[in-house]
Structure formats: structure tokens, C-alpha cells
Amino acid sequence: GCAGPAGGQPTAAVAASELHLGYFANVTHAPALVGLDKGLFAKELGRTKISTQVFNAGPATIEALSAGAIDAAFIGPSPAINSYIKSKGASVVVVAGAATGGAALVVRSGITSAAELKGTTLATPQLGNTQDVALRSWLATQGYKTSITGGGDVTISPSENADTLKLFEAGTIDGAWLPEPWVSRLVLEAHAHVLVDEASLWPNGAFPTTVLVVNKSFLYAHPQTVKALVAGEVDSVNWLNAHPTEAAAAINEQLVAVAGKGLSAPVIERALANVKFSVDPQAQAFPTLITHAVSAGTGTQGSITGLFDLSLLNSILTASGGTAVSAHGLGKE
Amino acid sequence: MPPEVIAQRDPELDARGRTDLRTLEAGLDALQTGDVSSRSGVRRILGGVVPPVILVIVLLLAWQLYTVVAHPRPDLAPGPLDVLGSFGSAWTSGRLPVAVLTSLQRGVLGFLIAVAIGTPLGLLLAEVRWLRRALGPLISGLQVLPSVAWVPAAILWFGLTDATVYFVVLMGAVPSITNGLVSGVEQVPPQLRRVGTVLGASRLQLATRVILPAALPGYLAGLKQGWAFSWRSLMAAEIITVGGTIGFGLGSMLQQSRELADLAAVLTTIITILAIGIIVELLAFAPVERRLLRRRGLLVATAVGR
Amino acid sequence: MPPEVIAQRDPELDARGRTDLRTLEAGLDALQTGDVSSRSGVRRILGGVVPPVILVIVLLLAWQLYTVVAHPRPDLAPGPLDVLGSFGSAWTSGRLPVAVLTSLQRGVLGFLIAVAIGTPLGLLLAEVRWLRRALGPLISGLQVLPSVAWVPAAILWFGLTDATVYFVVLMGAVPSITNGLVSGVEQVPPQLRRVGTVLGASRLQLATRVILPAALPGYLAGLKQGWAFSWRSLMAAEIITVGGTIGFGLGSMLQQSRELADLAAVLTTIITILAIGIIVELLAFAPVERRLLRRRGLLVATAVGR
Amino acid sequence: MTVAGLGKRFAAGGAPVLDDVTLTIGSGEFVCLLGASGCGKSTLLNIIAGLERPTSGTVEVASGNAAVMFQESALLPWLTARRNVELALELRGVRRDRRRNEALALLDVVNLADAAEKRPHELSGGMRQRVALARALAQDRQVLLMDEPFAALDAITRDLLHEQLELVWRQTGRTIVFVTHNVREAARLGQRVLLMSSRPGRIVNEWRIDDTGPRRIESPEVATLAIEITDQLRKELRRNAA
Amino acid sequence: MTVAGLGKRFAAGGAPVLDDVTLTIGSGEFVCLLGASGCGKSTLLNIIAGLERPTSGTVEVASGNAAVMFQESALLPWLTARRNVELALELRGVRRDRRRNEALALLDVVNLADAAEKRPHELSGGMRQRVALARALAQDRQVLLMDEPFAALDAITRDLLHEQLELVWRQTGRTIVFVTHNVREAARLGQRVLLMSSRPGRIVNEWRIDDTGPRRIESPEVATLAIEITDQLRKELRRNAA
Ligand SMILES: Nc1ncnc2c1ncn2[C@@H]1O[C@H](COP(=O)(O)OP(=O)(O)OP(=O)(O)O)[C@@H](O)[C@H]1O
Ligand SMILES: Nc1ncnc2c1ncn2[C@@H]1O[C@H](COP(=O)(O)OP(=O)(O)OP(=O)(O)O)[C@@H](O)[C@H]1O
Ligand SMILES: [Mg+2]
Numbered sequence A: 001g002c003a004g005p006a007g008g009q010p011t012a013a014v015a016a017s018e019l020h021l022g023y024f025a026n027v028t029h030a031p032a033l034v035g036l037d038k039g040l041f042a043k044e045l046g047r048t049k050i051s052t053q054v055f056n057a058g059p060a061t062i063e064a065l066s067a068g069a070i071d072a073a074f075i076g077p078s079p080a081i082n083s084y085i086k087s088k089g090a091s092v093v094v095v096a097g098a099a100t101g102g103a104a105l106v107v108r109s110g111i112t113s114a115a116e117l118k119g120t121t122l123a124t125p126q127l128g129n130t131q132d133v134a135l136r137s138w139l140a141t142q143g144y145k146t147s148i149t150g151g152g153d154v155t156i157s158p159s160e161n162a163d164t165l166k167l168f169e170a171g172t173i174d175g176a177w178l179p180e181p182w183v184s185r186l187v188l189e190a191h192a193h194v195l196v197d198e199a200s201l202w203p204n205g206a207f208p209t210t211v212l213v214v215n216k217s218f219l220y221a222h223p224q225t226v227k228a229l230v231a232g233e234v235d236s237v238n239w240l241n242a243h244p245t246e247a248a249a250a251i252n253e254q255l256v257a258v259a260g261k262g263l264s265a266p267v268i269e270r271a272l273a274n275v276k277f278s279v280d281p282q283a284q285a286f287p288t289l290i291t292h293a294v295s296a297g298t299g300t301q302g303s304i305t306g307l308f309d310l311s312l313l314n315s316i317l318t319a320s321g322g323t324a325v326s327a328h329g330l331g332k333e
Numbered sequence B, C: 001m002p003p004e005v006i007a008q009r010d011p012e013l014d015a016r017g018r019t020d021l022r023t024l025e026a027g028l029d030a031l032q033t034g035d036v037s038s039r040s041g042v043r044r045i046l047g048g049v050v051p052p053v054i055l056v057i058v059l060l061l062a063w064q065l066y067t068v069v070a071h072p073r074p075d076l077a078p079g080p081l082d083v084l085g086s087f088g089s090a091w092t093s094g095r096l097p098v099a100v101l102t103s104l105q106r107g108v109l110g111f112l113i114a115v116a117i118g119t120p121l122g123l124l125l126a127e128v129r130w131l132r133r134a135l136g137p138l139i140s141g142l143q144v145l146p147s148v149a150w151v152p153a154a155i156l157w158f159g160l161t162d163a164t165v166y167f168v169v170l171m172g173a174v175p176s177i178t179n180g181l182v183s184g185v186e187q188v189p190p191q192l193r194r195v196g197t198v199l200g201a202s203r204l205q206l207a208t209r210v211i212l213p214a215a216l217p218g219y220l221a222g223l224k225q226g227w228a229f230s231w232r233s234l235m236a237a238e239i240i241t242v243g244g245t246i247g248f249g250l251g252s253m254l255q256q257s258r259e260l261a262d263l264a265a266v267l268t269t270i271i272t273i274l275a276i277g278i279i280v281e282l283l284a285f286a287p288v289e290r291r292l293l294r295r296r297g298l299l300v301a302t303a304v305g306r
Numbered sequence D, E: 001m002t003v004a005g006l007g008k009r010f011a012a013g014g015a016p017v018l019d020d021v022t023l024t025i026g027s028g029e030f031v032c033l034l035g036a037s038g039c040g041k042s043t044l045l046n047i048i049a050g051l052e053r054p055t056s057g058t059v060e061v062a063s064g065n066a067a068v069m070f071q072e073s074a075l076l077p078w079l080t081a082r083r084n085v086e087l088a089l090e091l092r093g094v095r096r097d098r099r100r101n102e103a104l105a106l107l108d109v110v111n112l113a114d115a116a117e118k119r120p121h122e123l124s125g126g127m128r129q130r131v132a133l134a135r136a137l138a139q140d141r142q143v144l145l146m147d148e149p150f151a152a153l154d155a156i157t158r159d160l161l162h163e164q165l166e167l168v169w170r171q172t173g174r175t176i177v178f179v180t181h182n183v184r185e186a187a188r189l190g191q192r193v194l195l196m197s198s199r200p201g202r203i204v205n206e207w208r209i210d211d212t213g214p215r216r217i218e219s220p221e222v223a224t225l226a227i228e229i230t231d232q233l234r235k236e237l238r239r240n241a242a
């Protein structure tokens, strides 16, 4: 029972009694981890209860959003784009950014240049996820043919990150394009080395790694709740950028609480050095992501105009004296 | 000539004839329904149970001996004692009981829903000829489809929720149950229908007093297969759909043990799944089926272990 | 009195008797083996095929109408045309043919290996009584275990390789095939064994000329079930074991389509899996079975669509 | 009971199975219908019983519906002998409290009171047919149609059941139409024997036997009649050989 | 053929099924073994055929093994009539090139040359038993044991098969032991009729019939004998009622 935003002012809309938030137990989702750890979301949400669900892959998160099991989620940009295009704009809206950077191609010793990748097997976290698309499109620029059915000059084998570590240690695969902290784990625990840092492929080194999305219908029904969520995230990102030394401990605390196991100090330090936290979703990068996904065969061409609704974020940012972020013509600002 | 006249024509001869016939028939009946001396039930069951149990014990001993003598990598070939230990710890930690309860509850609930859907559907198909001709092949076709193929679609529709699990279980079990009922009704001997008609049964009486009881064995077979499919589909669904709000079942435990590379726990779970399958079969279906078949004389008194 | 004397006693009467008997028997035979006029095969098949096809078309139209009228979210409820488009693009991109070929090849190879293992095992069990009593219940028990439960263990043993897939397929199919053969041999009427003995067959002749041909229908039923289990297990294994060096099969495609949130592709794959199941059944097993049963008069000439 | 000009085809354009069958059976008569297998005896009986519809002609049973007994006893296998009989009583409309005693009385008529609580599979073939006879009597119809009721039994049992059936007939005065292909059985039981031809089924001959009380199947009168009928029957068979 | 002091128990401590059965059968004789069902006729025949071992006593068949014919034809359902007969020839050791003709000749003996290429399920019950007879003849043994071979057939077919069997017997001079519970069948066919008692099975009576050529089942001599045997048999039955 919620009225639409017909009157311009969504006065009829009420705050949701509960907000279901999904995220990964992962360094690139630190704004979620810290926000929960420090109670920043709860503080902003007030009477609205927050309940969380931990995922380990983007597709499952999107499925939960589609099925209405969660209302908002921290997620990589590729699944968000994919869902938006497949649903013809009906599924999700990006309301803020969360993290940028922190992905790289790591390979075994003995491979020092792109030319030596021919005939190798490389892993990615999941078919069609942000890193998978990145690897495929980068390989294409290097002149390699790949296929999502597994053939080609370089075999890409989407595997779970934990499996990837094992497969790499066993010598079954020659490298992987991974997000943090797996890049750091492979480097520090399995003696891999970074061949390509994804940051080097983007202008200014800025590319989106994690964004905050909400169900479109939820946004229409409960804009205040979403605004509170975004406000909590802004606080969280600000805290992370203000306390770089305490961040590792706070993140690890949540990891232990959620996944039962934390990360070693060197891994988390190396990981945090590569990930930047920012509420700017880097909208300008999204069209490039689509082009990459389409050429890699994991995505379909489609319009993402309307994917962004940064109006809530910008009102918060400007109210606190910050600068607004741009949707680059892909939605409300 | 009215019947009474015939009947009274020679009452004395008649009475003599009757007594003589009575003795003759009694003699013949005694000969033809002689004692079918069968081995005692307990001995028969023992004869069926003992050999496989001995074999299992021998296999376990050989396995233990192998791990002791050959010292294989314990993560790739844990011994029976490791598995036992893993079972013990999974049990005391409460993980195993939770998983068993969750899975059993889902399996039973899913099965019951499947029965609730499959039975009226089966009755409808059995009764309405054109519907059976049109829908029957589709339902038989669905039986060919591995229900695990529904998992990805269900996940997209229902997300990682229990609804996904139930959907997959239903897609596995409903066709079996429906088909069992339809073929049970189809296999009712036409003779029995004729008997019902001749005895003057109405359409409803024919259905409830003759056709349904006669179709029961086929229906029961369908139920049994439906349960097997429920259980299979449930395990598949639980293994694939981890995460989300999905509760922790045996399939989840299997997948979790795999992720922890804990082969002993994997084997513990496999054995538990097997044990539950066998126990449900033995406790829930076997007695009903045996009673039903015995009442109809369809159960030949053969040794269990044949 | 030597037989010749009897035979020659009255040759003329004898000859008359023979001719008369010949006419009488011919008359009786003509009466009792009358033309069993059956509906023509084509019409029967048409009668069985047309109603479900019409139903499918109606369902498709209703589905399309729903998507046109109700405008559901296209990622959660694609229309039939979307699915058709997805099928076309998957086919032209080569993904679908690769997946079909890979899966079919694995399924067939796995099934053949299962036959090669299950057949001698079944023969052994059928022949050696104590082995059957000990091993039989274990093999029946294994049939209760969802073969998907073996996937996690197989992954730990064989890693993410094709060996895992084949192992799971074997664990699904071998028990069915073995059990089919054993129960086929068990169901050979004892009368036929006696006939063989009376005719003077040696032990080997009895096995090859009497028991094996008589056990063929049961064996075939086992093979059919074995194939169904192979295909089910294969799909489960392919869906679960993504990554590593595993080739791209229909299960992988299903999982991939799920990850790309592409429900149209998921439905395309489900329909392909169903179609392959039905086609293999129709092309490989049905003709063999029908021929076998018809030769034994076990196939009642009923309408296909019953 | 009157059957007039009865014809029956199963397929629309097929050969007729029955062709112009006309017969009249008086009340209390015991009529045997004799013919080679496949000549249409069961079809005729089913039409009289109302289980099938004739293609042409009419059937009129003066006393309403008829009771039927089949070759296989067709007892409901999940009910005991008594409950099988009770079902017939129930469907006839007998009140619940009287059913049990009436069923037991009927079972006693066929000397089966002791086996009342046994299920069909625990009974021998002869006992099953006697339960079926009791059930047919429970229907309390004037006409009893029997389709080769004793064909599946061994000869000793069959002879006893002949006596049983005759006793029942004499005691109850039912009209019985008894189908068989056993010439001696027909000659032993019937007051009238009707011989049917095959393809199409017609009534081609009829014999009447004076009822001089129970007769043995080995008796000379049965033998004489049997020889005569057999010769006729064989003539029919020879006709089919051509 | 001599059977001496034969006894048989199935369970170690159970009641004997056969007890002290002694009989001698001459070459070329046609002996009918008559008894109520379950009295041990099949058991006795199986012991003579070597399919079962006696608990005590001896069986001696002068001419070696015996051919056997069962109640259900027990043809191999996947072989045509001709191949069924050929199998018997093959197992007897007949050379491959002669089998076909010999099989066809044997089928002609039972008037089935036309149905040689049909499978059992395409044949009527009577035709199947005739194929089984041809197969038994193919074994070329002096002794032919028959266990209720015509019990499952309808009466008309059975009468014809009696004539067929008698013809074969007269032409080939086989020794035939024919088990039945049909008194008239025994009286119609046998030169000697042996009556067996039940529980335990013993030979309690014996009738000899002068062979004056083929006789009809309806003939007075058969009837007289049948009455006599039936009375004896019923005495046996009454004994069991007690
Ligand atoms: N439902 C049916 N559809 C087609 N033909 C039928 C059907 N029922 C019987 N027939 C044919 O009608 C003929 C007569 O059949 P019916 O069963 O009446 O013979 P019958 O005299 O009772 O034979 P039997 O002595 O073997 O019982 C047979 O040729 C049979 O093939
Ligand atoms: N294999 C067996 N094990 C135990 N008891 C048996 C076995 N075979 C037969 N019997 C018993 O032996 C007795 C005689 O059986 P048999 O088959 O010889 O009788 P029959 O005279 O041939 O009967 P029918 O006329 O019914 O064929 C029966 O009481 C039967 O229960
Ligand atoms: Mg009939």
C-alpha cells in the first residue's frame, strides 16, 4: 500500500519497517562491512530494522533482488548492468558508488608478458562478472580469441575464488583476474605476481568495483528509507577514508563474524592499498563496461539510461557541503 | 412351473444330495487350500539381512586396513574411523541433526504438497479422457527431464529461498505421482468395472468402491517413486542453491564440506543421505506396500534377500 | 507288442482319421486365430500425437498472449518468442551445438561404460547366489542414493575434471543396469529352465539359449532406467561442477545462463534437455523395446496416446 | 426373456459378430449356449446383461436386470468372501444390519460358511467360483447369466460345481443362461441346449432335454446327446476350414 | 520303465508328498495317472523325468531319458514354432542342414505346417500345445511324460487333441504317461488308468482297458469306466473331508 510519486513530493510514502540488505564478505564491500560494524546504517535508518544477507556472487545477489528477498545490495557493476538491460530497466537502480579499483590479473612465475599467455588457462570469479568481462575484453585487445564455452587461444575457466586459489596452487591454472583480497592472497600465499593492474587500463585509474543498488520498486515505495541507507553508506565511506589504519581491524572483525574466518594482516593491508572507497559510482565508465561485455559475449547490447538515481546521494552530499557526483546522462542526479 | 414346485419336488433326495455334496466339497477344499508352510518371518528377514551386513563389515575392515597399511593422503582417502569421528563431531556440534531435520522436513513437506497436487491431477486425467490424451504425454515427458534442470530457472524466479527448493521438488515428484495414479486406474482390470456395473453400482460407487481400491497399488508405486524423486531433487537443489535465506540442509552440508575440502564430512553426509533414503523406504513405504499386496495375494512369499 | 504293429493295424481307418482330424483342426485354428483387426499404425500414432501437440500450441499462445497483455518483467517472464530468439542466437553462436554435443558425448560414453561395468556385474550376481544375497541389497540401496550426492566427493577426488562427471554418471547408472539384469534373470519363468533341462541343454546352452534371451526384457528395462539416470546425473554434475578443465555441456550452459540472469536462455536449455531425453527414448530405446516385446507378444496393441 | 433380431458389429464397417439372433427363454429355464471360441457367446451374454449395446434388434428381460457370473471369478481381491457378497447386498439396497447374516447364509448355500473371512487369493479356484455364485445369488435377480463359469477349473472341481449349480437352480427356480464350449457340460446341465455358429454368430440348432431330475455327466442320456451335438459342432468346424 | 518304493518329502521333517510309489510301465503303453490336485502327480512325473530327486526309492527308465510336455506349452516365446522344434533337434544333436526339414515334417504331423513361422503368441492355445507335442516328438525319446497337457484348453480343442495324441501314439508306438484330473479324459485315452490318493500320494487303484481301437469320449465304455473311477475318487475326497 504505497502511493506513487505522482504529487512530486512523496508524502504518502512511508518508511519501510524493515530493510533487507545484501553484500559480500569481501574487502571491496568494506563500506557495507564497516557500516554494519559501526552501526552507521542503523543510526540513519532509525525505526527501520536492517537485516542482512551475505552473498558470494553477483548473480545470486541479483536473483535475490529480483525475487524480492532483499531490497538493496552492494554489488559489482556488471551484474547490475546485466540485470538492468535484461529487465528493460525494471529491476534495479544504482543509488551510490562504494569502491573503485582493486582488481588485477595475477599469473604464475614464468609469465612476464601478455604474449606468453597463449595456450594458458586463466580463472575468473564468475562468468559475466566484472573481472570476467575485464579479462575477456583485455585479452581481446591483446589479440587473443576467447569463448564463453571454454575454447580459444586462452581458456577462461570461471571458478569460485576459493577453488581458484587451490587450482592455482595445484598448477591446474596459470593465472586469474580477481578482485581483492584474492589478488593479494594469490600474490602473498601462492607466489603469483601481478601482470596487469586493472587500474592501469582506465583513464585516471578510476573504474567502479562496487556500487550500491536498490530494487526499483522499493525505491519508489520507500524513498526515505533508501535515503537513510545512502546516508549510512556516506558515513561509512567517510569513516573508512578518515581511519585508514583502523579500517583493517574493523573489516576483519566483520569477516570473522560473517564468514568465520578473517584475513591475515599482510593480505588485508595489501588489499586495502589497492582499493579506493568512494560514493561516486563512476557512471562514465559504465558504457565502456557494456561495450566490453558485449564484445566478450557475456552481455547484450541495451540502454542503461535511467540506471542511476543519484538524487538522494547528491542531496546528502550537498547538504553536508560536499560536491555532487554526476550520472553522466544515465539517470537522475 | 413356479420355482417352489421344482424345489419341493423331492426334498428327501435333495437333502441327501446336499449333505453328500457338502462332504465332497469340504474334502476338495481341504485338499486345495492346504497349509502353505512358509519359513518363519524372523528367519527369512535374518537370512536377507545377515549376508549384506557381513559384507559391509568386511568392506569396512578392508578399507580400514588399507588406510593403515598404505597410508594414503588422509584428505583424499580418510579411513572409516575418520568418517566415524567426523560423524561424531558433526552430530555433537549440532550441524548434522540440524541438516537432517531441515532436509527431512523439506522433503516430507515437498512430498506432501506434491501428493496434494498430483492426486487430484491424476484423478482428473484418469477420469477425463481427452485431457489424458492431451496432457498425459506432456506429464510423461516431464518425467524424462532431470528435475535438477529446473534449479537455475527456479533460482531466477524465486531467488535463493526455500520456494526454489520446493519448486524443484514439486517438478520432480508431481509427474510421478500423477502418472502412478493414472496408470493405476488404467490397469484396473476391465472385468472389475463390469462386475461393479453388473452389481448395480452408480458412477460414484463404481469409482469409490471398485476403481480407487483397485488402483491403489499403482498409486502407491507412484507415491514411492514420487518420494524418491522428491529426495533426489531436494539434494540436488540444496547442493546448488547455497546461500541466501536457504536453511542448512544435508545438501548444503555436503557442499560446505566440499568447500572445506573435508572428505570425511562429505562421506558422513553421503552415508546419512543414503541411510535416510533406506529408512524412509523401510519405515514408511515397505509396510504399507507389503500389507496392501498381501491383502490382495500379490505378494509371493519369497525370501527377502533374493 | 512292438510299436510298428500298432501303427500298421488299420492303415485305411488311420488315414481317414488323419484327414478328418486335419480338416477339423484347420477349422478350429481358423476360428481361433482370426484377424485381429487393429487400427492402422499411422492413424494410431496421429491419434496419440495430435492432442498433446494441440495442447502445447494452445499453451504457447496463452503464454505469448500473457506477455503481450500483462507486460511482465522480461527478465522474469520472457515470452515464447524471446525463448525462440534466445534459441536462435545460442544456436548460431555455436554455444548450443557445442553444449549438446559435449553433453551427449559424455552421456553416451558414460552410459556405455556403465553398461560395460553393470552387465558383467549383473551376470555375476545372477549366477552366484551368495554374492547376490550379500551384494544385491547394497546395490539396491545405492539406487536410493541421489547420485548428485556423489558430486562433492568426486570433486575432491578428481578435481574439476571430466573424471568427476563420469564418476557421478557411473554411480547413477551402474546400479540400475545391474539390478535390471539380475531381476530379468530372476523373472525367467522356472518353467523355461525346466524345458531347457528336459530338452537336454548343457549349463552353458541353458544360459545362452534360454535364460539370457528370456531375461532380455528386464535387462532392457534396466538399460533404459540406466540411461535416464545417466542423463539426470550428468546434468546435475554439469551444473554443479563448473570451472576447472571441465568442458562446456548443457548443464554448464544452464548454470551460465543463470549467472547471466538470462531466463530465456535457461528455458532454451531446459527445453533442449527435455527434447534430447525424449528423442533418445524414442529413437534408441522405444524401437528396440517395441520389437522385442512384439516378438514375444507382450505388446498389447493399445493406442499410443492412452 | 426375449431376444429378437439381435445383430452386433464392433467396427463400423466390419463383419458382424452376431447376426439376427432370436430366442425366447421362459422363466425358470436352464438354457445352455454352446459354440466354438470366438463365435460371439460372450458378446450375446453381455448384450443381454446390458454391458454392451446391440447394433440392431432388441432384448427384453421381463424381470428387470440380470445377475452375471464371469469365467474368472472377478471377486474384488481386497475384500473377504463375506464382504464381497455384502457389497452385492449393499448395492442392491439391503439394510446394513441385515447384510452380514444374509451374506453368511448365502455363503452357506455354497458350503463356504467356514471360509467367509478369507480373501480370494486364499481360496482355491473352485471356492472362488462358489463365492461368485453366492454373490450372484445376493443380487436376487430372476435371471442369472453365466459366461463359462467353470472353464478354468479342474475336472473334479467342475463336476462338483455342476451339482452345486443344479441344486441352486432347483432350489431357487432361477432362469439360467449358461455359456460353455463343453458339449458334455451343456448336455449335463441344460434343459435346452442352443448351438451357435461362428462368423457370424447365429443360433443354428436346438436340443431339448426332459428334466427327469439330476443326471450324471457320465450317464448314457448325456452321452447320446453329446454325440449328436458334437457331430453338429464338428460340421460347423469343417465349414470354417474351407 | 520301473518305479520302485519311491518316496518324496520337500521339507526335511515335513509330511511326505509321495509315499512308497511302485509301478511298472511296459514299452508302448499309454498310462493315465489320475488324482485330485495337489496329490503329487507332477512331483512323481518330475522325478521320473529327472527334474527332481526322490527322497527314497529308485526310478529306472529302460530307454534312457524321457521327453516331457507341460500344462502351459512352455514354448520359448521369442522363437517361431519351427525354431522351437529345431532347438529340440539341435540339443539332441541333429545336424544343422537336416534340422529345418525335420522340424517341418514334425509340425506337419500335428497339422501345423502352415503355422511354422508364427511365434507362440500368434497361435491359439491348442496350436501351442501341438507345437509342444511336435517338440516333444523331436526329442525322439521312447518315453513321453505329459503333465496335464490339455487342462488349459477349451473342451472342443481338447477333444481334437485327444484324437491327435492317440494318432501320434498309435503311429509312433511311444510309451506315454499322461497326468490328468479329468476322469473321462483318462478313461478316453489310457490303456491303463492309475488312481493316486492324496497326502501322501500313493497309487490306490488301477483299471485296465482293452485296446479295441480309437474310442469316443462319449462312448458307453468310457462312461461306465468313468462312473466307476469317479466313485472311487469321491471316496478319496470324502476321506479328506474328515
Ligand atoms: N471389444 C471388441 N472389439 C472388437 N472385436 C471384439 C470385441 N469383443 C469381441 N470381439 C470379437 O467378437 C468375436 C466374438 O467374441 P466373443 O468374446 O463374444 O466370443 P466367445 O464366443 O465368447 O469366445 P470364447 O469362447 O473364446 O469366450 C470375436 O471374433 C472377437 O474377436
Ligand atoms: N517345490 C515344492 N516345495 C514344497 N512343496 C511342494 C513343492 N512342489 C510341490 N509341493 C507340494 O507337494 C504336493 C504335491 O504337488 P504336485 O504339484 O505334485 O501336485 P499335483 O498332483 O501335480 O497337483 P495339480 O493337479 O494341482 O498339478 C502339494 O501339496 C504341494 O504343495
Ligand atoms: Mg467368451
Ligand SMILES: [Mg+2]
Binding pocket: E041, E042, E043, E147
Ligand atoms: Mg501338477
